[in-house]
Amino acid sequence: xxxxxxxxxxxxxxxxxxxxxxxxxxxxxxxxxxxxxxxxxxxxxxxxxxxxxxxxxxxxxxxxxxxxxxxxxxxxxxxxxxxxxxxxxxxxxxxxxxxxxxxxxxxxxxxxxxxxxxxxxxxxxxxxxxxxxxxxxxxxxxxxxxxxxxxxxxxxxxxxxxxxxxxxxxxxxxxxxxxxxxxxxxxxxxxxxxxxxxxxxxxxxxxxxxxxxxxxxxxxxxxxxxxxxxxxxxxxxxxxxxxxxxxxxxxxxxxxxxxxxxxxxxxxxxxxxxxxxxxxxxxxxxxxxxxxxxxxxxxxxxxxxxxxxxxxxxxxxxxxxxxxxxxxxxxxxxxxxxxxxxxxxxxxxxxxxxxxxxxxxxxxxxxxxxxxxxxxxxxxxxxxxxxxxxxxxxxxxxxxxxxxxxxxxxxxxxxxxxxxxxxxxxxxxxxxxxxxxxxxxxxxxxxxxxxxxx
Amino acid sequence: xxxxxxxxxxxxxxxxxxxxxxxxxxxxxxxxxxxxxxxxxxxxxxxxxxxxxxxxxxxxxxxxxxxxxxxxxxxxxxxxxxxxxxxxxxxxxxxxxxxxxxxxxxxxxxxxxxxxxxxxxxxxxxxxxxxxxxxxxxxxxxxxxxxxxxxxxxxxxxxxxxxxxxxxxxxxxxxxxxxxxxxxxxxxxxxxxxxxxxxxxxxxxxxxxxxxxxxxxxxxxxxxxxxxxxxxxxxxxxxxxxxxxxxxxxxxxxxxxxxxxxxxxxxxxxxxxxxxxxxxxxxxxxxxxxxxxxxxxxxxxxxxxxxxxxxxxxxxxxxxxxxxxxxxxxxxxxxxxxxxxxxxxxxxxxxxxxxxxxxxxxxxxxxxxxxxxxxxxxxxxxxxxxxxxxxxxxxxxxxxxxxxxxxxxxxxxxxxxxxxxxxxxxxxxxxxxxxxxxxxxxxxxxxxxxxxxx
Numbered sequence: 001x002x003x004x005x006x007x008x009x010x011x012x013x014x015x016x017x018x019x020x021x022x023x024x025x026x027x028x029x030x031x032x033x034x035x036x037x038x039x040x041x042x043x044x045x046x047x048x049x050x051x052x053x054x055x056x057x058x059x060x061x062x063x064x065x066x067x068x069x070x071x072x073x074x075x076x077x078x079x080x081x082x083x084x085x086x087x088x089x090x091x092x093x094x095x096x097x098x099x100x101x102x103x104x105x106x107x108x109x110x111x112x113x114x115x116x117x118x119x120x121x122x123x124x125x126x127x128x129x130x131x132x133x134x135x136x137x138x139x140x141x142x143x144x145x146x147x148x149x150x151x152x153x154x155x156x157x158x159x160x161x162x163x164x165x166x167x168x169x170x171x172x173x174x175x176x177x178x179x180x181x182x183x184x185x186x187x188x189x190x191x192x193x194x195x196x197x198x199x200x201x202x203x204x205x206x207x208x209x210x211x212x213x214x215x216x217x218x219x220x221x222x223x224x225x226x227x228x229x230x231x232x233x234x235x236x237x238x239x240x241x242x243x244x245x246x247x248x249x250x251x252x253x254x255x256x257x258x259x260x261x262x263x264x265x266x267x268x269x270x271x272x273x274x275x276x277x278x279x280x281x282x283x284x285x286x287x288x289x290x291x292x293x294x295x296x297x298x299x300x301x302x303x304x305x306x307x308x309x310x311x312x313x314x315x316x317x318x319x320x321x322x323x324x325x326x327x328x329x330x331x332x333x334x335x336x337x338x339x340x341x342x343x344x345x346x347x348x349x350x351x352x353x354x355x356x357x358x359x360x361x362x363x364x365x366x367x368x369x370x371x372x373x374x375x376x377x378x379x380x381x382x383x384x385x386x387x388x389x390x391x392x393x394x395x396x397x398x399x400x401x402x403x404x405x406x407x408x409x410x411x412x413x414x415x416x417x418x419x420x421x422x423x424x425x426x427x428x429x430x431x432x433x434x435x436x437x438x439x440x441x442x443x444x445x446x447x448x449x450x451x452x453x454x
Numbered sequence: 455x456x457x458x459x460x461x462x463x464x465x466x467x468x469x470x471x472x473x474x475x476x477x478x479x480x481x482x483x484x485x486x487x488x489x490x491x492x493x494x495x496x497x498x499x500x501x502x503x504x505x506x507x508x509x510x511x512x513x514x515x516x517x518x519x520x521x522x523x524x525x526x527x528x529x530x531x532x533x534x535x536x537x538x539x540x541x542x543x544x545x546x547x548x549x550x551x552x553x554x555x556x557x558x559x560x561x562x563x564x565x566x567x568x569x570x571x572x573x574x575x576x577x578x579x580x581x582x583x584x585x586x587x588x589x590x591x592x593x594x595x596x597x598x599x600x601x602x603x604x605x606x607x608x609x610x611x612x613x614x615x616x617x618x619x620x621x622x623x624x625x626x627x628x629x630x631x632x633x634x635x636x637x638x639x640x641x642x643x644x645x646x647x648x649x650x651x652x653x654x655x656x657x658x659x660x661x662x663x664x665x666x667x668x669x670x671x672x673x674x675x676x677x678x679x680x681x682x683x684x685x686x687x688x689x690x691x692x693x694x695x696x697x698x699x700x701x702x703x704x705x706x707x708x709x710x711x712x713x714x715x716x717x718x719x720x721x722x723x724x725x726x727x728x729x730x731x732x733x734x735x736x737x738x739x740x741x742x743x744x745x746x747x748x749x750x751x752x753x754x755x756x757x758x759x760x761x762x763x764x765x766x767x768x769x770x771x772x773x774x775x776x777x778x779x780x781x782x783x784x785x786x787x788x789x790x791x792x793x794x795x796x797x798x799x800x801x802x803x804x805x806x807x808x809x810x811x812x813x814x815x816x817x818x819x820x821x822x823x824x825x826x827x828x829x830x831x832x833x834x835x836x837x838x839x840x841x842x843x844x845x846x847x848x849x850x851x852x853x854x855x856x857x858x859x860x861x862x863x864x865x866x867x868x869x870x871x872x873x874x875x876x877x878x879x880x881x882x883x884x885x886x887x888x889x890x891x892x893x894x895x896x897x898x899x900x901x902x903x904x905x906x907x908x
Contacts, residue, residue, distance in 0.1 A: 033766065155768060212851075214850070215748070215851050216851075218693075219747050220729065221731065222756060224759050225689065228685045232686040237683050237805070271674075275774075276661050277660065280673045294672055294673045295672075297672040301772055302682065303768070303771050303772065303773065304773065305678050305682075305761040306760070306764040308756070309758040310760040313608070314609065314814040315757060315779070316653070316781055320729075322759060325768060327667050360768040397668045397671065398669065
């Protein structure tokens with residue numbers, strides 16, 4: 001029998017209570033983009049930590065507050081930091097939810113609610129693991145800290161600064177990241193790197209009011225056309241980003257990176273089925289080449305276009321204003337300030353000084369060494385629960401504020417969590433599989449025990 | 455004393471009754487885009503004609519019905535056709551109206567209501583002129599026909615077909631158009647040509663659902679990028695439209711056209727003030743060159759752009775769908791079917807067969823010879839009323855269904871009406887100046903008398 005049997009038993013037995021706690025947390029909206037319920041949710045989270053004997057504090061940031069918490073454990077010389085966030089994405093479009101976004105609902109062994117997976121379920125499942133440790137051992141195996149921010153879904157605007165200023169409070173030997181998931185084959189994934197992001201709005205105004213297109217079409221400047229031409233100057237149809245200097249800071253991927261990516265299942269068919277795409281860019285068939293392109297290439301993505309008339313049928317208007325949301329995903333060693341500077345210089349050089357750039361958030365990319373000992377601990381302790389060690393992914397396409405953890409706090413950052421491919425994070429009908437919720441709690445128990453044993 | 459004094463006296467004396475009739479017509483909503491009150495309004499208009507001894511008929515079109523009417527006059531060998539429309543633009547945004555859109559209200563010698571100028575005031579002022587003729591002469595000087603459609607504000611969808619099929623019913627020697635106006639110097643304008651229009655929606659779908667931009671940015675096709683590149687292929691930054699064959703059918707403007715445009719006041723300053731534009735395309739300073747470009751060049755105008763996330767702040771999404779509204783203004787001898795064919799061939803040739811084209815409406819351009827004798831009649835009969843003959847504009851930038859009148863019914867088409875620059879057609883607080891209403895009725899009396907005398 002596993003040494004973890006008592007903890008596992010506790011977790012299997014007390015699931016309902018933890019789900020009850022998670023439901024209460026999800027019933028409290030905390031939409032950062034709408035500044036809705038941030039203070040209330042921070043308070044709830046702090047109270048949940050205090051209930052477990054943590055010293056918790058709600059700290060101002062200039063935006064939504066950060067909750068930090070700390071409890072000492074048997075080993076005073078080892079500290080693990082959990083990074084989470086209590087804010088959620090907007091729930092819109094509301095009409096696509098099968099049950100209301102802020103009324104957590106159990107269906108088919110899944111709990112449905114906005115934020116149930118991203119990231120409130122990760123908060124409560126970790127607290128659930130702590131409950132098991134305290135119930136069975138009467139103490140924690142090591143010091144545990146939490147840093148739970150309220151702005152992750154709007155780009156962690158104040159977090160890097162907060163970390164910079166509170167390095168001692170957040171000092172730890174290692175960090176467990178806010179998310180983690182099994183893939184479509186139920187294999188838990190260890191993501192050790194995140195691309196950076198530089199998200200901007202490009203906008204242009206060519207007149208004070210819209211003009212009738214019959215009047216202005218051949219003599220008035222048109223904001224929509226200015227935007228189209230400016231965007232076109234950013235990227236060729238072959239996906240080459242035309243901004244001078246953009247590719248200069250790139251560090252090539254290593255042989256080990258390629259080896260790790262090659263070990264992953266080919267995602268091509270799943271992507272085609274899930275998203276209904278017929279083929280990939282540059283005729284990539286799939287396999288390791290698709291994987292390498294997916295995560296080790298920087299991007300320039302148009303996320304949104306807005307101008308003029310967008311309703312049914314026709315309206316003959318020449319738009320005075322146009323704007324685009326554009327997201328650059330960055331790979332080591334690109335940085336948002338450098339990209340912003342290059343973008344401005346490029347637009348000016350191409351004759352688009354009329355295009356305004358508004359920086360909407362971002363951060364640099366960061367990676368933890370896939371062979372770091374802490375990564376090994378997290379990867380191997382998964383085996384007993386998932387029937388397989390975690391599969392290491394050297395880099396993923398997404399972004400998050402891991403840079404200050406890796407490069408300011410100098411912590412190895414490991415992912416572990418209760419997500420799965422159908423979790424619908426950021427989408428209607430976000431849900432959490434109860435079986436994965438318990439598995440993650442069991443994994444956290446093992447991570448803490450093993451981390452404290454070395 | 456003018457031979458027209460009795461008619462003028464009648465019109466000055468009976469204005470209140472005509473405004474009462476106009477108010478009743480405006481109180482009856484007839485919003486084609488919302489299919490609101492079309493049948494009822496057609497009925498009202500038919501009854502107004504029958505009251506004047508016209509034989510009127512409400513004819514089906516597949517959409518809103520057309521009212522046609524006819525009354526014989528002293529000269530049986532001469533027929534004048536009035537083209538009008540009883541439908542109006544939607545009144546939204548309602549909150550910007552100072553008095554309710556469908557409650558006609560007199561303020562400062564103006565009648566305010568949706569459709570009061572465009573085009574119900576034109577219907578009743580012409581009936582008012584007919585009242586004067588019948589009261590003083592006991593008969594009409596020539597045959598008069600009306601064709602009053604109910605779909606002008608939604609692109610006269612069924613009118614060309616209706617005209618094609620009812621050529622005998624609509625046969626006439628000349629046509630007076632639905633609108634006309636004085637300019638900002640109170641000079642009545644004679645517009646003898648309208649550009650054509652070909653309005654399309656371009657759309658593309660690259661996946662079934664939006665993809666997270668962190669996942670898809672470097673490997674998934676992006677609908678917004680496809681649209682940007684496709685649009686960019688349509689027109690260069692120097693305004694040259696790149697669609698092969700697009701300019702081939704163009705007939706150059708004549709020396710007479712240029713002479714007529716040169717006689718008009720320079721619109722440059724007014725455009726800059728009204729619309730807040732700083733300069734015009736191709737560095738056109740103003741004057742006749744601006745006028746020539748404004749009306750004798752075909753256009754490709756992006757009227758709207760829609761894709762992905764358009765709210766506040768950032769959302770990291772790779773859009774599955776993107777679309778643009780694009781309006782081509784056509785000059786003789788371009789036609790919508792030819793432009794559609796060229797557009798499809800161009801997009802295919804440029805690698806954009808994934809872009810769908812949806813035709814949302816349009817019609818070819820058409821012109822009446824500025825020196826046509828009927829134009830001369832209309833222009834010169836204005837002098838006694840406005841203190842100046844009409845100023846002939848050989849072509850305007852806007853569009854309307856004049857093609858089947860000019861090229862199927864073979865009628866010269868003259869404009870005359872009661873509009874002015876502050877009339878707010880299509881906008882909140884649409885209004886009709888009572889002085890211009892009476893002037894137009896007086897002008898119509900003179901047009902009919904003079905037309906019948908020759």
